[in-house]
């Protein structure tokens with residue numbers, strides 16, 4: 053077994069980080085490319101698909117729903133679409149593992165067709181709220197049962213002519229929005245959704261790429277309105293998946309906090325609905341140069357140069373949360389090095405991610421000597437000496453694991469993280485790629 057495939061990893065002071073690092077494909081876009089390719093007529097070719105465990109769970113579920121999906125030796129994936137009504141009821145339970153995006157988007161797909169499927173997942177996914185998805189899908193006509201509290205397992209019997217919904221979501225969630233849009237593809241009428249802030253809009257862009265008519269408008273109060281027209285027909289369209297800004301975030305912050313670092317990242321997604329972290333880090337004084345911004349496969353991408361910087365604390369406003377919702381764990385690591393304090397507001401959604409990310413980060417940072425306070429919807433991190441030393445659990449959460457390993461790069465004593473296999477869900481090869489830049493992440497035998 054290669055040392056870096058171990059479940060327990062140790063990260064210790066190292067650096068500087070230098071050179072160019074390749075970041076794997078965007079997880080959100082990868083899920084959507086497989087799903088929309090499946091619902092289209094014709095064959096979709098996908099380049100740069102993230103081959104992490106989450107996306108592979110979605111791929112396996114789509115195969116169980118009757119879709120043919122293959123990969124050639126050049127890592128190009130081919131999806132033979134079966135149209136908006138072509139899926140079959142699977143003979144097995146669909147196990148989406150750790151993937152919230154996979155299970156929630158596929159619930160929308162099943163709700164919009166005359167088939168029945170049961171969904172389950174791992175321990176983390178089984179504790180995450182599903183009512184935010186199943187409630188609107190029931191309003192659209194699907195019959196749904198779930199475990200008490202709206203938890204997995206969930207069984208959905210869909211309808212092929214869903215009721216067109218005009219939905220006002222309480223949370224800015226791309227997963228809620230996308231599930232409704234997917235169920236709405238066969239609906240009798242236009243599907244309308246309002247969300248309190250603009251969440252990531254990859255579903256909207258990709259639906260248009262496949263031929264659907266989708267409009268997005270920002271209302272006067274900054275809420276966001278999306279309309280999918282009735283009668284969409286999706287036609288196969290090739291996709292190139294950009295590198296995931298949420299994965300790039302770990303290398304970006306690691307370089308900013310490790311003295312002497314100077315790294316380059318190529319082809320990173322810069323969609324404005326995902327750009328909150330880079331904006332925040334630049335406001336904090338981070339030396340991040342965005343170069344060569346361009347459109348690839350319908351999405352904005354750019355190359356980034358990141359250099360070590362003395363950061364200073366800021367208040368990160370609540371209305372920015374949706375655009376960086378997955379990046380708060382690694383931002384809290386950057387904040388520990390920033391002069392002053394960094395306040396992160398309006399982040400209650402972090403409590404229902406793969407784990408309660410506010411509590412997980414606060415507990416781990418405090419054990420490493422960092423001064424942190426938090427409540428239900430905010431967290432405040434003060435400049436601290438990073439003593440390090442403890443054994444921290446990743447708590448079934450890939451982003452918690454990678455955040456603690458990144459913190460280890462500047463800790464006085466090494467940080468050990470257990471449960472690192474979960475990193476495979478979104479960033480296969482994380483430790484080796486960081487080590488190629490100059491990090492020191494190992495299974496601990498080298499010490």
Ligand code: S3P
Nearest residue numbers: 080153224225226227251377378
């Ligand atoms: C995702 C949306 C986000 C994010 C998740 C991926 C997506 O969840 O946290 O990692 O691909 O739609 P919410 O939009 O529900 O907050």
